[in-house]
Amino acid sequence: MTDPQIALTMLGVFILFVFLGFPIAFTLMALGIGFGYYAYYDPSRMWRSYNRLTEDADGWTSTTTWLEGFFNNRIFDLFVNQTYTVMSNEVLTAIPLFLFMGYIVERANIVDKLFGSLAIAARNVPGSMGVAALITCALFATATGIVGAVVTLMGLLALPAMLKARYEPSFASGIICAGGTLGILIPPSIMLIVYAASSGVSIVRLYAAAMLPGLLLVGLYLIYVIGRSILQPSVAPKLSKEDVPDMPRGAVFLMLLKSFFPLSVLILAVLGSILFGLATPTEAASIGALGGLLLAAGYRALHFDRLRESVYLTVRTTAMVCWLFVGSYTFSAVFSYLGGEQVISEFVGSLDLSPIAFLLLAQVIIFLLGWPLEWSEIIIIFVPIFLPLLPQFGIDPLFFGILVALNLQTSFLTPPMAMSAYYLKGIAPSEVKLTHIFAGVMPFLFMVILSMLMVYVFPGLVFTLPEAVYGN
Structure with a gap:
């Protein structure tokens, strides 16, 4: 041979x-x-x-x-x-700090207060409880970046409340599953840090590039939830005073001030310090970790057992990611030395693909890989196979990375291997069947595909913010 x-x-x-x-x-x-x-x-x-x-x-x-x-x-x-090389990578040092911030925030008992106050504030909006659950998922997923934790916590908190309010089980399940995956796209995303380390793209530019596509996807989700609630009121009946109490505006604002604003300020402080060049990602992650501790202390949830568990989970997850990098770097170096990378490049070149055909092929492969593999394994192992081919087709790795980040939302939502659905099924009431959850996530899956199409048709969604802030 x-x-x-x-x-x-x-x-x-x-x-x-x-x-x-x-x-x-x-x-x-x-x-x-x-x-x-x-x-x-x-x-x-x-x-x-x-x-x-x-x-x-x-x-x-x-x-x-x-x-x-x-x-x-x-x-x-x-x-x-x-x-x-992996252990001394300055980009990867931000991962344990962001993970620690996420695990601390997850254990600070913020989610129940956040969801309750948003449900009351949006009580006059069609599908108000679904809107509140989606915004809570988006905010909490952004703060933690841990899909399983967000889906599980929101499944324990929001799903019973929506079912009690006579929401259709599939509709309520789809909202939680889709909202829980947003953290791997919206900055400060750990997935984008891993992609930056794999591709050499600036993490600051990646964060700026992901902002508009992330907000676009959240907007599409909200449009779907509100629109379906208007067109099909039976899936999200209007809430009664028994479901959500009617409170004065001052009291609602005070509830939001205690629940929504602290977490929002923490996320904006971390993200803003990165985007405006006030701190490196690692320094901003340190601010976030300290802010998470202060937030947990402010909610009187900073106990030694929770702190110890957060440290343990941070170390375990960081070790997993770092050893994946070590294995991937070693594997890819040997693979390239033996000429495997050149064979793949020549094979793809012989297909005479157009840039759009190559992008479509790459995204279909990543979509299929999302069934058996986690996003970290896809980014660290398989995405580097495509990266050397991008100059051949004139594709910016920044643009490719955002498409991949959008695509990886589907890996959590596509039956039969939709991990978000299994996370939710593990804690859902017995009347919520797995088929209900699968049916509920399908419309959100179409929203993800639509967002990818919009990003391709309007690349300014990716490039406008990085070029405006940092230049070409």
Whole structure:
């Protein structure tokens, strides 16, 4: 077999192991080191000799001993260097701080107050409880970036309230599932940090580029919720005073002041300091972590057990992401050295694709990968395969990254592997069937596809804000 054929075999073995359920980070490292041992094999480095003095009956003599230098292979140097590169990456250092902020905010008992105050404030809007749940999901998902946590908490809090208000189960379920995924798109998104580290694109420009598409998607969700509530009132009946009490405007404003504004100020402070160049992402993440602690203390939810659990979850998730990077860097370096990247580039070039056809092909592949894989694995492992091909088609990696971020919303919403649906089903009342949840997420899935189409047709949605703030 030629080296490129071995590289493609390496990729095929990895995909097979993924579907067999092997841990992805360790699979990447094992295959990278295993195939890399072959790729960097040098017979002259495999044997080394040294002189050893031994004592026998006639005195001291010098003998030569030959030892097999099994570890004398450059793949081990590569693995160590890649590990150091990941651990010293300044972009990735923001991940644990943002994660810690998210876990602290998640445990600060803010969500119930936030949802209650928004439901009262929007009580005269069609589908008011759905609107409140969607805004709460968007805000909370933005603060935490943890899809499973947002969907689970909102499922425990908002879903029973909407069902009690006679909302259709599929409609209520779809709102929570779709809203919970927004955190991987709207800054400060951990997913965008990971993409920046993989692609070399400025995280500041990525955050600026994601703002308008993120708001566009939220707007489409709200239009759908309000519009369907108007056209089909049975899915979201008008609330009675028993469902949501009628309160004076001053009291409603005070409730919002205590619940909505503190979290909004924290998010805007973190995001604003990044976008306006007042702080690096890592420094802004430090501000966010400190703000999360102060917020939890202000809500009297800063207890030692919660703090310890937040630290533990932060360390565990950070370790997962970092070892994925180490495995991916090692795997991709060996894959490229064997000529696999060149084979893929030549194959794609031979298809004579137009830029739009390449974008469509890439997004369909990422869409399908979203069924068995998490977004982190897609961004770290598979997206770098497409990145070297972008100049060939004249596609800006910034634009490609935003399309990928939108596309990854679908990985949580597409049956039969819609993880948001399974998160919700795990805590939903027994009368809410999985088929109800699948039916509820489908309209939101179409909203995501529509937003991707709008971003492609109107690329200014991506480029306007970064160019206005930072120039070309």
